Amino acid sequence: MAPASHGSSAPGGLAATLLPVAALLGSIVSLSVGTSYAKQLFPILGAEGTTALRVGLSALMLVAIWRPWRLRPGRADRRALLRYGAVLGAMNLLFYLSLRTIPLGLAIAIEFSGPLALALAVSRRGIDFAWIGCAILGLSLLLPLGDLSTGLDPVGVACALGAALCWALYIVFGQRVGHLHGGRAVAIGMSVAALVVLPFGIAKAGTLLLQPAMLGIGLAVAALSSALPYTLEMVALKRLSKQSFGVLLSLEPAVGSLAGLAILGEHLTPTEWLAIACIVVASVGNTVTSHRGRVAAAAALTPV
Template sequence: MSPTIRGPMAAQGVLAETLLPVGALLGSIVSLSVGTSFAKRLFPMLGAEGTTTLRVGLSAVMLVLLWRPWRLRLSFADARSLVLYGTVLGAMNLLFYLSLRTIPLGLAIAIEFSGPLALALVVSRKPIDFAWIGCAILGLGLLLPLGGLSSGLDPVGVACALGAAVCWALYIVFGQRVGHLHGGCAVAIGMSMAALVVMPFGIASAGVALLDPAILGFGLAVAALSSALPYTLEIVALQRLSKQSFGVLLSLEPAVGSLAGFMILGERLTPTEWIAILCIVVASIGNTITGHRRRNRGVAVGVSPV
């Protein structure tokens, strides 16, 4: 093959290799946001607790059937770490869905991002890192119900979102402890443990409504959109993208969540709330770009687990 032909074909191959993982990750973010938006439609029938139970429970079933984690041999230390990992995952999902009762999806995601962002910045030592801290604090200050310039969001909803943020940071910590295990099996076990954590709350809230065939069918679609499909697409992206590029793209999730909330749920944000989301997105992107030098310390924002 002549160089004149090989050159354009090689360029097309490189472009395809770049577009595939980027498209996969963006598809994952959109799928997660759309799935969560549809999940919110179940609140009148199941409540936030019942919706969480249905979504996490069905996701666990899908992941267990897909990865067959019973083949994984675990030490006592690994089993304990997986229990902690799954417990935090369940608490994070429950708190996040509780926050959605009173605050818009995009804002809940933005507040939740403060958890992994704080974890990544806690090891910061460079002056530029304090710029990202300031940017994140400004965004949160515009959202938290503290009066003044804040958007006056419901305090309970904000508290639940902040609780989910803390859980996301702990999820990363415990997730690193099981990082040497098979990823799919570890997530399947973790999601199963999460289902056990949230199930009592869901049964108390929704009762036998969880077994309604129509609701189960809708819940299955929600679980596929918000867990099975995003996780599969993220695996494709992680295999081909650097952690830095992955983190930058993941930082767009609050904005995508806001758009999904607007298009599916009719959630309208004020200019102040959009500015707050922009501040948090910029802080997350900035931290990802400048923080790649700290990777050997094992701190990263990681995959969105909600």
């Protein structure tokens, strides 16, 4: 959201409001499109090889941009960076493994349960139980647990749930390195992630990873799914409130579903769209009510 001093009626104020929104939406679209094209490499490189190619090239890009060797972390920060990078690598690998048998939008929706559960775990208000119920309903429609589920592949679902857990841990460990230089910390984390996934990728794809054609496609995927989204998110974070950022980010499962439909031809059933809608509503609702709760708590502590 634009600062209050910039009126939306003025052209500059309107631009200041729309620019960060457009940047974050562009980040979400870029990530979804990049992942859709990455999935097309699965028949050649496998999910493991594609992950290694994407994460490895992303790490090289980020290292070239941020020059992380200038960072001088202490021992505790080095351990935190290792944990941060390790869960980042595991999250990417498990997410791509889930895409072997699950449509992109559904995999993103299941993965979203990780940070959503983390946010709801610290909530104690009655309204939060509504968002918990909404999220559980959405997941119950996707998980292969009963007659109402859409019958997704259990292994793919398990991988997506593993990615969800890693995303929650990624947030926890990311907060512990939040005091470091953002770009350099991400570059180190992505480098550690590359070391985690490269053995799996090499075992699966071998020398195919070094073919010029694969490297060219991998560079495009890495740019679309890492470098460009990260840059656009940095633009958005500087100008959007946490509430607005969280609400817009909650659209990612829906955008991923549309990208999967347009690029991969992944058609979802009405039940699957309903499941995605439930998870999006739960994420948006939690973001909005959490923000209002913090505002109310701050107001209560403010002297009259």
